[in-house]
Amino acid sequence: MTKTSYDLTWDLDVIFEGGSESEAFKQYLHTLNDNLQGLSKKVNQFTTPESVKEVEALATIIQHLETVTTQIRESGAFISCLSAQNVDDKKASLLRAQVSQMGALFSTTMTQLDQKLVQVEESVWNDLLDSPELSNLQFVLNEKRRRANENLPLEQEAIINDLSIDGYHAWGQMYNTIVGKMSVEVEEDGESHHLSVGQASNKLSSADRDVREAVFHKLQNAWTEQQDLFGETINHLSGFRLQTYKHRNWDNVLKEPLEINRMSEKTLDTMWSSITKYKGTFVNYLERKAHLLGLEKLNWYDVGAPITNEEQTVSYDEGAKFIVDQFNQFGPKMASFAEMAFEKRWIEAEDRSGKRPGGFCTSFPDSKQTRIFMTYSGTASNVATLAHELGHAFHQHVMDDVHPLNQRYAMNVAETASTFAEMIVADAAVKNAETEQERLSLLEDKVNRSVAFFMNIHARFLFETRFYEERKQGQVSVERLNELMEEAQKEAYCDALGEYDPHMWASKLHFHITGVPFYNFPYTFGYLFSLGIYAKALEEGSDFEEKYIALLKDTGSMRVEDLAMKHLNVDIEKPEFWEDAIKLCVKDVEEFLHLSQ
Ligand SMILES: [Zn+2]
Numbered sequence: 001m002t003k004t005s006y007d008l009t010w011d012l013d014v015i016f017e018g019g020s021e022s023e024a025f026k027q028y029l030h031t032l033n034d035n036l037q038g039l040s041k042k043v044n045q046f047t048t049p050e051s052v053k054e055v056e057a058l059a060t061i062i063q064h065l066e067t068v069t070t071q072i073r074e075s076g077a078f079i080s081c082l083s084a085q086n087v088d089d090k091k092a093s094l095l096r097a098q099v100s101q102m103g104a105l106f107s108t109t110m111t112q113l114d115q116k117l118v119q120v121e122e123s124v125w126n127d128l129l130d131s132p133e134l135s136n137l138q139f140v141l142n143e144k145r146r147r148a149n150e151n152l153p154l155e156q157e158a159i160i161n162d163l164s165i166d167g168y169h170a171w172g173q174m175y176n177t178i179v180g181k182m183s184v185e186v187e188e189d190g191e192s193h194h195l196s197v198g199q200a201s202n203k204l205s206s207a208d209r210d211v212r213e214a215v216f217h218k219l220q221n222a223w224t225e226q227q228d229l230f231g232e233t234i235n236h237l238s239g240f241r242l243q244t245y246k247h248r249n250w251d252n253v254l255k256e257p258l259e260i261n262r263m264s265e266k267t268l269d270t271m272w273s274s275i276t277k278y279k280g281t282f283v284n285y286l287e288r289k290a291h292l293l294g295l296e297k298l299n300w301y302d303v304g305a306p307i308t309n310e311e312q313t314v315s316y317d318e319g320a321k322f323i324v325d326q327f328n329q330f331g332p333k334m335a336s337f338a339e340m341a342f343e344k345r346w347i348e349a350e351d352r353s354g355k356r357p358g359g360f361c362t363s364f365p366d367s368k369q370t371r372i373f374m375t376y377s378g379t380a381s382n383v384a385t386l387a388h389e390l391g392h393a394f395h396q397h398v399m400d401d402v403h404p405l406n407q408r409y410a411m412n413v414a415e416t417a418s419t420f421a422e423m424i425v426a427d428a429a430v431k432n433a434e435t436e437q438e439r440l441s442l443l444e445d446k447v448n449r450s451v452a453f454f455m456n457i458h459a460r461f462l463f464e465t466r467f468y469e470e471r472k473q474g475q476v477s478v479e480r481l482n483e484l485m486e487e488a489q490k491e492a493y494c495d496a497l498g499e500y501d502p503h504m505w506a507s508k509l510h511f512h513i514t515g516v517p518f519y520n521f522p523y524t525f526g527y528l529f530s531l532g533i534y535a536k537a538l539e540e541g542s543d544f545e546e547k548y549i550a551l552l553k554d555t556g557s558m559r560v561e562d563l564a565m566k567h568l569n570v571d572i573e574k575p576e577f578w579e580d581a582i583k584l585c586v587k588d589v590e591e592f593l594h595l596s597q
Contacts, residue, residue, distance in 0.1 A: 020082050062405070235471065372390065554566065
């Protein structure tokens with residue numbers, strides 16, 4: 001290698017010098033605040049246009065909106081980076097509070113604007129959107145207006161908003177408070193330790209079955225002890241949500257999540273039914289895994305267990321080189337972008353204490369840069385995470401020259417570029433494995449991911465849909481919640497497991513998130529959508545990169561059905577696309593079954 005080794009810490013000073021004490025950032029927030037006040041005033045004074053001649057006023061507001069959106073995102077990104085690199089940075093928390101306050105004014109201003117847009121007469125509206133000033137924003141502006149139109153009048157939405165702080169979001173916070181206080185006593189090397197439920201859950205991937213089994217039952221006991229409280233939190237927050245829907249005249253609980261993800265119910269149904277069609281293969285995998293672990297049947301806590309004990313380690317430089325090389329096989333732009341991110345220190349990967357756990361990628365739209373955060377300790381999964389986050393960064397990178405209002409993509413497509421990048425690297429790792437044992441374990445990792453998206457997430461989706469239907473009739477008892485969950489798991493795993501996890505409705509934070517409803521199916525969509533793209537890329541070779549980039553650029557301004565039709569020439573309301581994607585996973589299972597014979 002000609003390159004000297006890459007730095008494992010990121011450079012934030014090129015964006016704002018001086019960390020949370022930065023003068024430049026203070027100045028930036030000052031300017032942002034001025035701009036926000038200016039926008040709020042403009043929206044206040046804005047009168048509903050009565051003819052296309054008034055397009056100027058709206059165009060000016062949009063311009064202001066563009067600036068403010070960009071600056072809020074830039075500020076939020078900087079603060080996230082500060083508090084992630086040092087969880088004890090108190091100054092960063094103060095800055096966060098300052099920006100949150102601005103965020104609140106911003107969303108009030110937006111609701112106000114939306115309500116004024118609803119009142120524009122249809123023909124005037126169409127003329128406005130056809131004018132050169134606004135024509136590139138047709139999709140997002142129409143969407144804004146349509147969504148506002150489906151809400152209640154401004155005053156009523158304002159009341160809902162105000163009441164939701166203590167009557168809705170509070171239940172989600174209550175959930176976090178209770179979980180935060182829970183602890184599980186676990187025996188380790190003859191000593192007993194008190195672990196948080198998060199720490200205890202990590203033990204479920206232990207190679208030692210006795211450990212997994214003991215921790216699983218300790219956790220079950222812990223959730224049972226608190227189940228009455230979680231029964232309250234889930235019933236009340238869902239009750240609030242359903243009441244809001246009722247007043248808005250929305251009878252389908254999937255309406256909101258589908259709208260947020262810009263997809264049709266038909267697409268969702270087709271996705272799940274295609275998955276269900278191929279589940280047999282994954283059942284074969286679960287049976288083989290049981291056999292490899294010397295078991296009759298896997299229990300819930302065995303699904304994620306490792307099949308071997310060995311773990312290869314890869315240095316950061318080797319990992320970086322591997323990623324760049326593999327990206328290069330697919331497309332030169334993605335490869336040179338990754339190389340640039342390593343060289344310019346866009347990545348914080350150092351393994352040290354005081355950092356936030358987990359990984360993320362955040363973008364600075366004003367500086368047109370991104371930053372990746374993770375802790376690199378040299379495992380194969382670290383390399384995969386690094387590739388994953390670089391995929392997110394590349395997505396943002398290609399969107400840098402897209403209008404800021406056309407940059408916001410939903411959760412289901414947010415994971416497209418990341419999963420795609422991860423897939424390239426995971427596939428290459430399997431191919432490059434040095435021993436049979438290593439190949440088997442890397443392959444098993446891949447298949448297990450599919451099982452998570454096709455079975456675990458499916459169980460969550462089945463549970464949540466059924467729970468909401470029953471909740472419409474009144475409160476659902478904890479016994480019934482346990483029953484609904486176990487039924488959903490049995491169905492999603494085709495009865496392939498011995499013991500299930502009836503308390504998953506309590507243990508999964510996702511059912512208690514109030515910010516977004518149905519925090520499950522977008523994961524599976526994102527996974528399969530990117531696999532479908534990957535299938536195309538394998539077919540077309542490196543010529544595909546330009547098409548791929550064009551698709552990513554449109555992710556913030558199209559419905560997913562249109563996006564897939566325009567760039568992949570497929571109808572995702574039909575099964576073919578999904579089945580092609582699933583077949584890639586089926587191939588992994590087949591290879592796994594073959595190798596482990
Ligand atoms: Zn991601």
